[in-house]
Amino acid sequence: MESISTGNDAASTRQKGDAASHLRDGVSLLFSRWNGLQMAVQNQWGGCDSLQKSQQLATDIFSWLFQSKAMVYLEDLENLLYESMLFSFNTEIEDGSIEEVAEQLMMMHEEYWHGNH
Incomplete structure (x- = not known):
C-alpha cells in the first residue's frame, strides 16, 4: 500500500525542523555568552584551533540533546562540559x-521536547 502524505505531515516535519534549528541556535547563543568558554577561545587555551573546538563542542552538545531518546540528566551534562x-x-x-x-541546556532540551520553542 502507498501512504498518502497530507499537509499535516509536511507541517509537522517543518515544525520539527524549526524546533531543531531553534535548539541549535540556542546552544550556540548560550556558548557565545559563556565567559569561561569565551576566555578559553580568546586566549587559545586549547591551542590555535580553540574557536573550532568551541564550535565542535556546541555541535556535539546539540547532537546529543537532539538525538537523545532517553532522559537527559543534569549531572551528565555537567560532566560532559567539565571534561x-x-x-x-x-x-x-x-x-x-x-x-x-x-x-540552561536542560531547560532548552525540555522546551524542545515539549514543542515550546
Whole structure:
C-alpha cells in the first residue's frame, strides 16, 4: 500500500525542523555568552584551533540533546562540559558557570521536547 502524505505531515516535519534549528541556535547563543568558554577561545587555551573546538563542542552538545531518546540528566551534562573544558581547553572552571550552562541546556532540551520553542 502507498501512504498518502497530507499537509499535516509536511507541517509537522517543518515544525520539527524549526524546533531543531531553534535548539541549535540556542546552544550556540548560550556558548557565545559563556565567559569561561569565551576566555578559553580568546586566549587559545586549547591551542590555535580553540574557536573550532568551541564550535565542535556546541555541535556535539546539540547532537546529543537532539538525538537523545532517553532522559537527559543534569549531572551528565555537567560532566560532559567539565571534561570538554579540561581536555579540549586545558581549563578547569570552578566559578559555577558549568552548572549554570548545564541548567540552561536542560531547560532548552525540555522546551524542545515539549514543542515550546
